[in-house]
Amino acid sequence: MTGQVHQKSDGKKAPVTVVKLGGSLAPHIAEIIPILRSAHRPLLIVPGGGVFADAVRQSGVDADAAHWMACAAMDQYGWTLAAQGMGTTTKIARPGQPCVLLPYCALRRYDPLPHSWDVTSDTIAAWVAGRLGGDLLVLKSAEGIETAGRLLARVEKPVATDVVDPCFIPFVLEHRIRAFIINGTDTARIRRWLRGALVRGTGIGTTF
Numbered sequence: 001m002t003g004q005v006h007q008k009s010d011g012k013k014a015p016v017t018v019v020k021l022g023g024s025l026a027p028h029i030a031e032i033i034p035i036l037r038s039a040h041r042p043l044l045i046v047p048g049g050g051v052f053a054d055a056v057r058q059s060g061v062d063a064d065a066a067h068w069m070a071c072a073a074m075d076q077y078g079w080t081l082a083a084q085g086m087g088t089t090t091k092i093a094r095p096g097q098p099c100v101l102l103p104y105c106a107l108r109r110y111d112p113l114p115h116s117w118d119v120t121s122d123t124i125a126a127w128v129a130g131r132l133g134g135d136l137l138v139l140k141s142a143e144g145i146e147t148a149g150r151l152l153a154r155v156e157k158p159v160a161t162d163v164v165d166p167c168f169i170p171f172v173l174e175h176r177i178r179a180f181i182i183n184g185t186d187t188a189r190i191r192r193w194l195r196g197a198l199v200r201g202t203g204i205g206t207t208f
Helices: 023-037 048-056 063-082 104-110 121-132 168-174 187-194
Strands: 017-021 041-045 087-089 099-101 135-140 178-183 202-204
Touching: 017 023, 017 121, 023 041, 023 048, 023 063, 023 135, 023 187, 041 063, 041 121, 048 063, 063 087, 063 099, 063 104, 063 121, 121 135, 121 168, 168 202, 178 187
Parallel strands: 017 041, 017 135, 041 099, 087 099, 135 178
Antiparallel strands: 178 202
């Protein structure tokens, strides 16, 4: 089924699912957050940078300063998400209930990724998912990754796209992370994905 992604369920205790919630979805967070909050699985929400990261891009500072300022911007947007009724954590660990990760302190501790605009909150979310051994759900304002106007149901090798940052797909493939990109403006689609249903979007990885 072209353009549809699903998850496997093997009956074992559900691992944590990391959810990247991008800044472009800020107008929709009042509808998205209640769905995530009520999910019957452990979710760790990684915020994008939103308008806070946009300000960093315009600042003209050097790469190192921009990297850490952008990581701090993720914390700022994270508090915006938390204001919708979500708990927060600074720990990269399986949460007892859905909560928002404020990643700055962990990123300062581990410093795992290049300091470049080729790495954004997309790849940071993938790194978090890799550390936890969980799936990654990326919520975007796009249907998924397209080639020649056709939505790709599966990506198993790097492709050119502006939907995610340039390092994201290679990182996901190298670390064998099961990642899914779906349109976060369609809240019914988010709800169905969290229930394990087949939904329109793009799956990335070779371990499905």
